[in-house]
Amino acid sequence: xxxxxxxxxxxxxxxxxxxxxxxxxxxxxxxxxxxxxxxxxxxxxxxxxxxxxxxxxxxxxxxxxxxxxxxxxxxxxxxxxxxxxxxxxxxxxxxxxxxxxxxxxxxxxxxxxxxxxxxxxxxxxxxxxxxxxxxxxxxxxxxxxxxxxxxxxxxxxxxxxxxxxxxxxxxxxxxxxxxxxxxxxxxxxxxxxxxxxxxxxxxxxxxxxxxxxxxxxxxxxxxxxxxxxxxxxxxxxxxxxxxxxxxxxxxxxxxxxxxxxxxxxxxxxxxxxxxxxxxxx
Numbered sequence: 001x002x003x004x005x006x007x008x009x010x011x012x013x014x015x016x017x018x019x020x021x022x023x024x025x026x027x028x029x030x031x032x033x034x035x036x037x038x039x040x041x042x043x044x045x046x047x048x049x050x051x052x053x054x055x056x057x058x059x060x061x062x063x064x065x066x067x068x069x070x071x072x073x074x075x076x077x078x079x080x081x082x083x084x085x086x087x088x089x090x091x092x093x094x095x096x097x098x099x100x101x102x103x104x105x106x107x108x109x110x111x112x113x114x115x116x117x118x119x120x121x122x123x124x125x126x127x128x129x130x131x132x133x134x135x136x137x138x139x140x141x142x143x144x145x146x147x148x149x150x151x152x153x154x155x156x157x158x159x160x161x162x163x164x165x166x167x168x169x170x171x172x173x174x175x176x177x178x179x180x181x182x183x184x185x186x187x188x189x190x191x192x193x194x195x196x197x198x199x200x201x202x203x204x205x206x207x208x209x210x211x212x213x214x215x216x217x218x219x220x221x222x223x224x225x226x227x228x229x230x231x232x233x234x235x236x237x238x239x240x241x242x243x244x245x246x247x248x249x250x251x252x253x254x255x256x257x258x259x260x261x262x263x264x265x266x267x268x269x270x271x272x273x274x275x276x277x278x279x280x281x
Contacts, residue, residue, distance in 0.1 A: 078116075093124070104135075115143065120149050147178070157221060172198075177194070180193075242260075
């Protein structure tokens with residue numbers, strides 16, 4: 001979310017100044033946007049579409065009974081000190097797809113505090129939720145803590161894609177710590193963390209990235225998914241990175257993880273994983 005500018009501060013003194021207390025993060029933006037989709041018996045509707053801060057939410061043309069929402073950046077974010085939250089819920093039998101219009105660019109902020117970006121996804125019984133944002137770019141000097149927390153009912157379906165580009169052209173990446181936690185029917189399905197950039201140790205070594213700068217994953221959860229027993233290697237012999245598509249033990253789910261030299265090559269690997277994983281869809 002890199003479009004737009006931040007509003008200038010108003011003349012009024014903030015509450016913490018009147019109380020004589022210093023602000024914890026004086027320059028950071030606090031924003032919480034919400035999306036809620038419900039099924040009315042014919043199509044999916046959007047009774048709650050609340051934009052806030054850098055999140056400008058826009059209804060998009062859907063297909064069939066599905067609803068689609070696009071996220072358009074209203075200001076540069078996340079910057080150091082920002083606290084951003086995006087809460088997305090698909091109620092029972094609703095079908096919702098959420099994407100973004102452009103890449104999210106994490107930048108150095110006016111404060112030394114890290115930024116946080118928390119995404120919360122919830123899907124009810126019989127619901128389908130697709131979270132397909134554009135890549136996150138970790139620019140030099142940035143410091144971002146990103147979390148994605150997913151709660152799925154037993155019969156919910158999920159398609160989740162995350163892509164991260166470590167640094168812009170000819171620059172080092174910032175510090176990026178990311179965590180993905182998924183619960184299905186109240187039980188843990190996936191909990192993984194990654195950390196890239198200084199001061200992390202060995203993050204770009206041959207056993208992790210091996211010189212690549214684009215990393216990503218694709219998660220598919222579907223009660224009707226045909227789950228193979230063995231893992232499948234992705235991108236064999238094409239020189240554009242590599243990945244693996246593997247089943248998860250806690251449910252009918254497949255997880256693809258990939259690394260590549262460019263964002264385009266990474267997307268090709270994840271599309272390859274999607275072609276193998278989502279044939280029933």
